[in-house]
Amino acid sequence: MSTSTDHGRPDPDAGTLALTHDGRPVADRGDTVCVIGAGASGLTAVKNLKEHGFGVDCYERETGVGGAWNWRHDRSPVYGSTHLISSRPFTQFPDFPMPDDWPDYPHHSQLLAYFERYADHFDLRSHIWFGTEVVRVEPVAGDRWDVTTRSTGGYGPERTSRYAAVVVANGHNWSPKLPRYEGLEEFRGEIMHASSYKDPAQLRGKRVLVVGAGNTGCDIAVEAAQQASRCWHSTRRGYWYAPKYVLGRPADQVNDALLALRVPLRVRQWLYHWTLRLTVGDLTRFGLPKPDHRVYETHPIANSQLVYYVGHGEITPVPDVTRFHPYGVELSDGRQIDPELVVFATGYLPRFEFLDPKIIGDDEGAGRPRLWLNAFTPGHPTLAVAGLVQPDSGIFTLSHWQTVLFARLLRLRRTRPDRAAAFAGKVEAHAGERYSGQVKDSSRHWFEVGHADYLRAVQRALHDLEGNR
């Protein structure tokens, strides 16, 4: 835990040279970099910036590390049975492996223990201000940033510090996205978003409708199948439900074995369809709609149990919801069902409430910033967003390399400004680039990336930056 004598603390008495536009003093933190959030991406940002010789201040609104993966946090979306979707080798930080005797798909509490060990191992906690939230981030002259913070919950005075650079790592799985339905206000049953689902006891003995077939929606549907008296699962379209194990190995490891051989997408899709036919079989027989897309075109769903419970009749697949009545729900095929509890596993929206949306190129304020490598903003060379990716694999490897790239960039700004300028030009030219094959358009898929394509792009950027190859 931090103490007031830690070197990472901005000293309010030192360097109060400038004033904000509304006349409050600004503590100048020199070359220090500010990291917003101490979740997975934030931690790796702190570690990599530190490793490259930068001073780092990290602000975390909660009182512990781990962000979304810390179930004690009120914004954490994890539920009791959350397990990883990508297997261990894809999920760990590339330079800090998880213990090799852990299961292939660890539990979320193991993941939290892993982050805590990461923070202790690299001595990151002395850089983190816990219980401090960021209110505003504003650009000032010289590509520097004024960061205004206060204690979480709005107590105490606001404080502004000036930083050389900012890494935004505030996560994208905390602001629930709730679709609008006609008559939702009149519905007399219980409604919850998946973010407030924590424990299967919440479902026990009820008639439950689960909306959405993301990984969370499928997990909840499976738990409802075990606990609830009735479970409907409503999906917009048919999906490919991939098993977690193929050929006795974690499915993503099999997939990456193919990727490493550079098997083209079409062939992989064909192989995938063929494997699914052998393992899962034809799902339309159970009343599930036929997928309207090929695999790899939506975010992958890895759930071996969903199909199993559909086969047991514990889950009734139903189509999209059209409107709510006080005591029932009308479906798009005209059927009426009468759930007591509706769980919306309809996802989250990324939100940067402390940042002017124009800065990150999100002109409509729709939560879709325009970035290069999903991390760099045109026109603001000292701002990076870490972890704003929706990979078909583990995310932490990706945010690790994003922050390594950003740290190298910041270092080059001092030693080789010409290279840094060339990089800024590239950000300008390529902003908005995508790193996946063709995907279905929806508010989650705009930042979907193929992890192999994405990492290759980051690697190219690193090589260009360093000037070799």
Next chain:
Amino acid sequence: MRGREWARPVRPVRREVLSATPELEEGRPPLLFVPGFGHGAWAFAEHWLGHAASRGFGAYALSLRGHGGSGPAPDATLRAYAHDVVQVAASLPRQAVLVGHGAGALVVAHALARYPARAAVLVAPVLGGWGTLGAALRGNPLGTLPALVGGPLRLTRRQLFSRELPEEQARAYVSRLGRAGRRAQWQLLTGRAPEPPVGDPPVLVLGSPDDRVVPAATLTRAARRFGSAPLLFPGMGHDLMLDARWSEPVDAILDWLQKEPTPSA
């Protein structure tokens, strides 16, 4: 991108880790000693672990798979060895200093590309390549030839120790030697050079000019690769941690660690 490695994770085995921790935690980085082929953690437990702990450093030594008290692994590769080192390093409470001896130095060099160590020390490093074979053949033709066809590599006590070490002691140590995996032995000769280390750790190379496994020229070359000159301890054999004057090299390592400014701390 390590897609191929992600797709085939290394199989876990039981790992023997011996440790000696100082009575008072002084915030110094822990040391992780990696023995060379044939040796186990015992080689460091003999003298160096206790000595490092008495000077206030947490000291740990592991046995690579198939060695010492670790689980058997006849098909071990260099990658599996490096995996063992990174796994143990990541399980330590703080960022560790990796110390590799002999071929263990090559394992450490590979591990450095996968784990940002605080610093690294290569003791009498055998960094592989065909030159290693030449030196081994010159020093001990009868012990080396079987290794070429997949047999064990035999090291003699004259190669490993100076004459100052009593005869029975040396014989006892040699009888405790095991053997490395067949594939790992081959990879020592033909394997790819290690990738550059991550996190720019400072690297110290030390050895003995009278070492009959690693010639002095190799030491200089290894040190130059990491931008320094080797520290030399004349009159000692290859196994600096077991030889009669074992305390000189370990003191030199600890002095260097205390002097070395830790990055960005």
